[in-house]
Amino acid sequence: MPPGRVRGRYWRGRLPAAALGWPLRAAYQVSQGHNRQSNMELTVGSRTDIGPRKMNQDYLGWWPELGLFVVADGMGGHNAGEVASHLAVEAIHQFITETAAGGDITWPFGIEVAQSIEINRLTTAVRLANRKVYAEGSRHAELNGMGTTVVAVLVSGDQLALASVGDSRIYRLRRGNLEQLTKDDTWLASVLGEKEAEDADPAHPLRHVLTSVVGTKDDVKPGAREERLVAGDTFVMCSDGVHGRLDSAAITEVLMAASSAPEQATRLVNEALTRGSSDNATALVIAIS
Template identity: 35%
Template sequence: MATALTPQSAERYAPRVAATPVLTIAAHGVTDVGQRRDHNEDAFLVDPALGLYVVADGMGGHAGGGTASRLAVETIQESIRAARDGAPEVFEGANGVEDSRLPDLLRDAVEAACARIFKTAQDAPELAGMGTTVTAALIDGRVAFVAHVGDSRCYLLREGRIYQVSEDHSLVNEQLKAGTISADEAKHSRFKNIITRSVGFEAQVQVDLMGLELEDGDGLVICCDGLSNLVDDDEILQIVDECPIDASPARLVELANDRGGDDNITVIVIRAGREPILAG
C-alpha cells in the first residue's frame, strides 16, 4: 500500500510500475529539504494501484505547512481509494476524457482535503492560517485528469516539447496576464511566492480540472515551485528525456540545489508507453 511521503531530506524510491489496458505507466518521485530551509513542508504521493500522483507544497507558521501538505495528500488518497472501492467500474479505463466521472471524484477529493485542513486549523490555534498547494494527476487507461490549486505545476512532455498544463494561481501570474510586468520581471519578482488560491486556508476552494488523452511516449512532470523557480521548462524536458525514469527526479532536484535550493524541492516524473518502462 502506498503512503504519503514527507521526508526531511532527499529520499529516492524505486520506480513503481502499473499496467493499464493500453499503456504502461511508470512513475518516480523525490523530495528534498533544499539548501536554505531547516525542515520540509512538501508532501508527495506515488500510488500506481490507484493511478494517483500528488504534489503538495505546504505553508503556514510553526508546523502548519507540513501538516497541511500531509493532510492534503492523505485525504486525497483516502477519498480516491474509497471512491474506487465503492464504484470500481468507474476506474476501468473504458471512458474517454468527456465521459469519465473521474474528474468529479478528483475534485471532490481536493475539496475534502480543503475542508479537513481548515477544520484542523480551527481546532488547533497554533496551526491557524495553514494551507497548501495541490497538483494531482489521476491516470486511468490512457486518460489523465489533473486537479490543481496554487503554484505547483503539471507539465506534459510530448514529442520533444514541453507544455505547462496547469496555470499558476499566483500574484505574479495575474500581473503577467494583465501585462503589468514582463516574463523576466516575473521571474525575479519579490512577490513570486504569493499565491492567490490554496487548499485549506479557507473552508472551500475552487479547483482547476484538466483532462488529457495520453499517447505512447508521453511524460508528465508534477513539481513544486522550489523546482520551477530555479529550473527552466526546457531544462526539465531535456533531463526527463535523457535520464532513466528512476534518475530524472533526483537530477532535477540536484540542479535546483546547485542553483541555491532556496525552498523545498519536490518532483514526480511519470512516463507512459506501450512497452514496459525500465529503470536505468
C-alpha cells in the same frame, strides 16, 4: 502504498484500468467515450529534498494501483505547513480509495455532469482536503492560517485527469515539446498571464504571492483538465522549489538527458538545488511507454 517522506522512490507497471466498477462507469461515461482499456505501461520516480530549509514542508504520495499521484507544498509557521501538506495528501488518498470500488458515491459538493467521473472524483477529493486542512487550522491556534498547494493526477485507462491549487505545477513532455498543463494561482500570473509571469524576474516580489491555496478558506475551486495519454509522454509534478529555478528549457534538458523516471526526478531536484533553490524541492515523474 502509503506516502512517505522518502528521498527517492521507483515503480514500474501496467497502467491502471478503470478504477471504478463497470456498472457505474458504464452508466456515466460510455456516452463520453472514456471507457477504454490500455496496454501502455507507466514508470514512476520521485525525489524530495529539504534543501536549505529547517524542515521539509513538501509532501508527496503515489499509489499506482489507484492511478493516484499527489504533490503538496505546505506553508505556515512552525510545523503548520508540514501538517497541511500531510493532511491534504492523506485526505485526497482517502476519498479516491473510498470511491475506487464502484457502487454508490456520495458527492458532498454535487457533481459536474459535463466532466468525467475521474475529474469529479479528483476535484471532490481536493475540496475535501481543503475542508480538512481548514477545519484543523480553525481548531488549533498554532495551526491557524496554514495552507498548502496541491497538484494531483488520476490515471484511468488511457486518460489522465489532473487538478491543481496554488503554484505547484504539472508539465507534459511530448515529442520533445514541454507544456505546462496547470495554471499558477499567483497574483503575477493573474495580472501578466502565464507566459509573461514565467518570463518575469525570478526576484519579482509578487512572483510567489498565491491567490488560492488549500486550507485557508472554507472552500476552494481546483483547476482541472483531462488529457489522453500517448506512449512516450512524460509528466512532471513539482513544487516551486524546482520550477522556481528551472525554466521550461532547463526542465526539458534534464528530462531529455536522463534515461528513466527515477533518474529524471532526482536530476530535476538536484539541478534546482545546484542553481540555488532556497526552498524544499520535490519532483514526481511519470513516464508512459
